[in-house]
Amino acid sequence: MTAAPQPVADRIGSTWQEMADLHDPDLPGWSRVAFTEPDTAGRHWIADRMRTAGMDARIDAVGNVIGVLPGTAPSAPAIVTGSHTDTVPGGGRFDGVVGVLGAIEMVEAFREAGVRLRHELRVVDFANEEGNPQGVMLVGSRAISGHLTPQHLAATDAEGTSLADVIARAGLRPEEIDTCRWDAGEVAAFVELHIEQGPVLEQQGASLGIVTRIAGIENFVVDVLGRRDHAGTTPMNARNDALCAAAGTILAVERLAASGADSVGTVGSLTTSPEATNVVSEMARVTGEFRSPHAERLAELRDRLAAATAEQDAAWGTESTVRWGQVDDPTPMDDVVSEHLLDAARDVGHEAVRIYSGAGHDTVQMAHLCPTGMIFVPSAGGRSHCPEEWTDLSAVVDGAGVLAQAILRLDERL
Structure with missing residues (x-):
């Protein structure tokens, strides 16, 4: 099995700090609430980072940031990874962000090492994973899976403001949601790197978890x-x-x-x-x-x-x-993809544990399109959705390294 190039810790730390600085100073913690100015600024910053890493990048009609690294076999379906960078009000600096910046770092490391994938690789910063006062979660990944409906867009908050209005006020185009949809045949697999947001890995002394199913x-x-x-x-x-x-x-x-x-x-x-x-x-x-x-x-x-x-x-x-x-509905992860993730962890020196996710993730929607898997890294004290949310840089580097190895495995074997 080809060994993936190692992520650069200093570069991950630097980009993570730049991302953390793009937050709302009027809210507690590191808030980047979906479709607000800090969130929009963060999405454009992510698109620029994708381009710097060597990807073509665009922002779709509901705010998904999609970076594309062409493969050597144009007819092969894409391998996809990513997460989200929006936060709950008063949120932390790691939830979702680890999966986006870890994926971008992986692409940067591939480029520097001259690694070419057979499959097209897509890195996605999904829009509005955290939900909104209109009661709709996973907005960006719903749009990509084809499950964001006109009824979702028409949902209103207590003041009568619709989700479509909120999206439009952010300079996006909710009336074009059909252009966001991907066909199932164009995607081979999806892998999401994420913090656990709970205490299990830390309590077990485990450096990594591979998710069995999502609540x-x-x-x-x-x-x-x-x-x-x-x-x-x-x-x-x-x-x-x-x-x-x-x-x-x-x-x-x-x-x-x-x-x-x-x-x-x-x-x-x-x-x-x-x-x-x-x-x-x-x-x-x-x-x-x-x-x-x-x-x-x-x-x-x-x-x-x-x-x-x-x-x-x-x-x-x-x-x-x-x-x-x-x-x-509860979403089981794909057995074949999960085995590749476990093997990828072993390849780089980690014995990952199997773990259930009580948090929702964009993987739920991507499972409508393709086989999916998730990699968890530990959360200090199990804290999340709060300013005290923390994951050590070394754990982020470990997760990005396993993600890179997993992508190489999937590229060779799918």
């Missing part, structure tokens, strides 16, 4: 209708308090998710009307999600949440409606 995610909204009354004169036993019923639902989400292995549940927001202490709440809204690697577990959680809200309604005399929003 399914189901978003929900529970709307609770109670009765508006005077808070000072209505006895406690005569109230139909929507906020109290909603509070019981929130506790039920935690209880239900904790009742089985490999599932989590999170409530992200609670709103109530009216917002006054002298009025019993008439309406409340709970927004959250469940995650599990097992579709049957997600189905069970759906049924049990419906039963839990009915119990709260019976206790408080309220009426609750549960609506399920975006659903991403």
Whole structure:
């Protein structure tokens, strides 16, 4: 097996710092929220870095940055790698960024060593992986897989602003989403390098993980209708308090998710009307999600949440409606690609462990097009989606080295 050229640690560190500097100074951490000015600046910076590394680069209609390195066999389908550089508000410097900058460094190392691939190589910085107030995650990879729909673009936030409006305000062209779609036949495989975003690798003393499957995610909204009354004169036993019923639902989400292995549940927001202490709440809204690697577990959680809200309604005399929003099914990684990743890790001196991903990734959408695999590097303390997110430079270099070796393996054997 041909040995891949080694990534240059100093160059990775330098480009990572330049990327980190492109953040929103008005938000905590290292924020580059999708379709904002810092995100747009970051995407143009990534395109320039791709060109410097020797790729042709373009930005498509929804903001995906796509770098292309031609192969020696023009008829061979492309091998694709990449991740994202947008962040949650108050996010860190590594989530997604490691996979984009690691891939660019790999191409730079290939160019310097004179390595030519048989397959075309595409490196992608996917747009808006993290989601938005409109409730749509994985926007860029959805567009590439052909699963970004007009309904997604028409989705609105609390102020009535549609996702299409947000994309257009960033100088992009949501009306041209069809031009973003790739055909399945043009892609041979996709590999994503990413930080773990959890504590497992660090706890096991492992330097690398190869992902077995990615959790399914189901978003929900529970709307609770109670009765508006005077808070000072209505006895406690005569109230139909929507906020109290909603509070019981929130506790039920935690209880239900904790009742089985490999599932989590999170409530992200609670709103109530009216917002006054002298009025019993008439309406409340709970927004959250469940995650599990097992579709049957997600189905069970759906049924049990419906039963839990009915119990709260019976206790408080309220009426609750549960609506399920975006659903991403659990996504297993391809066995053949994953074996190549494990072998690539061994080739460069690492015994990687198999690991499940509780976080969603662009790989979920790329799995609609081709066989997929993921490489994880450790997250210090398991921290992510926060300013304290950290992965040692040596771990990033290790991950980029395994990615390079994996790409050579796939290029030779697919």
